[in-house]
Amino acid sequence: MPSNCTSLVFRAPHVLGQTRITNNTNKLTPTIHVGTCFPWYGKKTHQKKKLFHIVSQLKCRQNYPSSSVMEDERNLVVSSLGPDKYSKELDVAVKAVQMACSLCQKVQGSLISKTNSQIHSKDDNSPVTVADWSVQATISWILSKSFGCRNVSILAEEDVESLSKPDSKGLLSAVVETVNDCLVQAPHFGLQGPEKLLGSSDVLEAIGRCNSEGGPTGSFWALDPVDGTLGFVRGDQYAVALALIEDGEVVLGVLGCPNYPKKKEWLSYHHRYHRIISKLTPTTSESWDKGCVLYATKGSGKAWMQPLHQTNKLLAWPNSAIPIRVSAIDDPALATFCEPVEKSNSSHSFTAGLAHSVGLRKQPLRVYSMVKYAAIARGDAEIFMKFARTGYKEKIWDxxxxxxxxxEAGGVVTDAGGSPLDFSKGTFLEGLDRGIIACGGAKLHERIIKSVDASWKCSSL
Known part of the structure; x- marks a missing residue:
């Protein structure tokens, strides 16, 4: 390790008990990995063990700037971990999504300021970008590095077919460059990067490794590298979504929302407006103006949100994380409901009729991607309704x-018949009853379910 390399001890998720140690020295000295005692990933049984302290070793590839980079990361933190059996998975997943969000911000900025040469169409004419493949390769590589390739199964949206074509060398080259630019920053996020730059075959292998078929048994990760690609290419809302599914049940979820600031009122504006205002307003080291990452584990009864990490600093998560809860509003007249932007993704006319019958008075908040779920979890909206047209099948990574x-933030998510979503059938949410309804509270949820039953025969869906 270079003598000028700085290192930081990172806390594990703060849903666990912690002890904080403050170091007031002017310079952090390098530390070494002292070992961990995490439950072995992939086992069916996880014993509740006392976990040792975590110390992340940073392998520096470059000289970090001096005190300005580390000004807010001078505190050394030692964690005394409790029995959460998904603590290691959550730690890695949050950091991986943070890295992916940083990657997406750079690519989106390039798309908006330059050309659309990095935007391509799939067979179903939906858009796909360099960011989609790059995020999938990056997260796949990180998970495999952290837990071992044999222990990691990933079900993700993109494949390598388009990148493997002879006429796609330029596209593949752009993806490889983007992935390497991201992974070289891994030490900033408390993760170990590759010892050398990845080649085309390495990137294709990482993307192709995401070939799990899911199912009712075993563990696998569900990844949507860029959820809401249309919003992404338009400079608007999008999300990076990563979930761990075990024996058909979601046990961990991380949602990165790079364009969703802490202040909820920004959801009502096109993101280009927010971007202009942000450039005119100086940001602080703990600024929430650039987006957020939300996460939760099954049965914890808690969900958390942290600001998007700035890559010129070392990630000290979850120092800035705060708990989030759904809204307490149960009066339909005061509630806000979200729905997809595109009419092809959901019937606006049917949801408008439901809104009227339930007593919703506010205009719908139309938002791209799983940011709608984030809005419900944060309490910025109370209802999300989606009713796709006949023939459309919802995918689990969405x-x-x-x-x-x-x-875990206190809300309710079911299909339109009131049944839990079933993630045990592979790629799709098979057996889905008509649509999906997410609410901050049970009262609103019950009213909408009843209204769906009363209105469905009159719908054209």
Whole structure:
């Protein structure tokens, strides 16, 4: 390790007990990995053990700036971990999503300021960008590095077919460059990066490794590298969604929302407006102006939100994280409901009729991607309704992470018949009754379910 390399001890998720030690020295000295005692990933049984302290070793590839970079990271933190059996998975998943959000911000900025040469169409004419493949490769590589390739199974949206074509060398080259630019920053996020730059075959292998078929048994990760790609290419809302599913049930969810600031009123504006205002307003080291990451584990009864990490600093999560809860509003006249932006994704006319029958008075908040789930979990909105047209099948990566975060934040997510979403059938939410309804409270949820039953025969869905 270079002598000028700085290192930081990172806390594990603060849903666990912690002891804080403050170091008032002017310079952090390098530390070494002292070992951990995490439950072995992939086992069916997880004993509740006392976990040792975590110390993250940072392998520096470059000279970090001096005190300005570390000004807010001078505190050394030692964690005394409790029995949460998903603590290691959550720690890695949050950091991986933070890295992915940083990658997406750079690519989105390039798309908006330059050309659309990095935007391509899938067979179903939906857009896909360099960011989609790059995020999938990055997160796949991080999970495999952290837990071992044999212990990691990933079900994700993108495949390598388009990148493997002879006429896609330029596209593949752009993806490889983007992935390497991201992974070289891994030490900033408390993760170990590759010892050398990845080549085309390494990146294709990482993307292709995400070939799990899911199912009712075993553990697998569900990943949507860029949820809401249309919003992404338009400079608006999008999300990076990662969930861990065990024996058909979602047990962990992380949702990165790079364009969703702490102040909820920004959801009502097009993100380009927010971006202009942000440039005119100086940001602080703990600024929440650039987005957020939400996360939760099953049965914790808690959900958390932290600001998007700035890559010129070392990630000291979850120092800035705060708990989030769903809204307490149960009066339909005061409630806000979200729905997809595109009419092709959901019937606006049917949800408008439901809103009227339930007594919702506010205009719908139309938002791209799983940011709608984040809005419910944070209490910025009370209802999310989606009723796709006949023939459309919902994919599990579009809902898994958002669902568990809302549930642990105190909300309710079911299909339109009131049944839990079923993540045990593979890629799709098979057996879904008509649509999906997420609410901050049970009263609103019950009213909407009843209204769906009363109105469905009159719908054209």
């Amino acid at each position: 809902h898994a992470a958002g669902m568990i975060i809302i549930q």
